[in-house]
Structure formats: C-alpha cells, structure tokens
Amino acid sequence: MVDQPTTFSISDLAREFNITPRTIRFYEDQGLLAPQREGRTRIFTRRDRTRLKLALRGKRLGFSLAEIAYLIGMYDTARDQNTQLTEFLAGLTQRKVALQQQREDIEALLQEVSAFEEQCRELLLTRAADEAAGVGRTA
DNA sequence: GTTCTTACA
C-alpha cells in the first residue's frame, strides 16, 4: 500500500477535480473552504479535500454557494452525524420543492405557448380563406 | 515554476 498524501497544494486539488485554482480561492472566499496557511500559501488537508468534493456535488445539485457553505459549515462542527444528515435531508427537500415549482412554471408556459401557436395557425387559415373569397383585397 | 492578492471584465 502506498501512503496517500496528507496535504495538497491548490494545484493538486484543482487538477484532481478539474477546476482552476481560481475557483478554489473563490470558494474559500465564499466560506466553503478554510485551508491552513504556511506563510501565504494554502495547505489543504484531507478534510479540506472532502469539503471541496461535497461543495462540487452541491453545486451539481444546484445549491447556491451560500447554501453549500451552510450545509458544509456544520460538516466539521463535530456534531452528531444524525443532525448533519437531517440538515442535508432538509436541504434536499427544499431543492426538490424548488425544482418541482420550476417544472410547474415551465409546463404552464408551454401551454401558453401552445395556445398562442394555435391562435396563429387559425389566423393564418382564416386569412387564406378570406383571400380566396376576395375579401380584404383593398389595393 | 508556483502561489498570492487585487482589480476589472
């Protein structure tokens, strides 16, 4: 078994997760990460790496960085895992509610578009019929 | 060469 690295540089993590160092610094700025410092340079631990992984997963699920920061904030608040899972569950539930609402809005819009589409078609047919009957020919 | 901060797009 080869020893797994204990710490990582910002570029190590950037490579591993296919993101840029800029993104990692930005996440730190947003409170998602809090790496140690050796002078000015950032030293990332396994815990930081895990948090980054969770942050990226949260992003994929559509959570805002603020929400991710909150959920991850308690990740190492040393509270019982039960509380943490309950929080994540609550967050996921809210996400689902938001997504379902969006779907309803989209469906409503699609119906409106379809209705308007139909009106246009009818108008087109009506005008074609009128022209055939010689109506509306003013000039 | 790598990382950092700051500032602007």
Next chain:
DNA sequence: TGTAAGTA
C-alpha cells in the same frame, strides 16, 4: 469565474 499585474 477568467485574466492580468506585480510579488514572494
């Protein structure tokens, strides 16, 4: 988030 500038 990308990029540029000027450092350590």
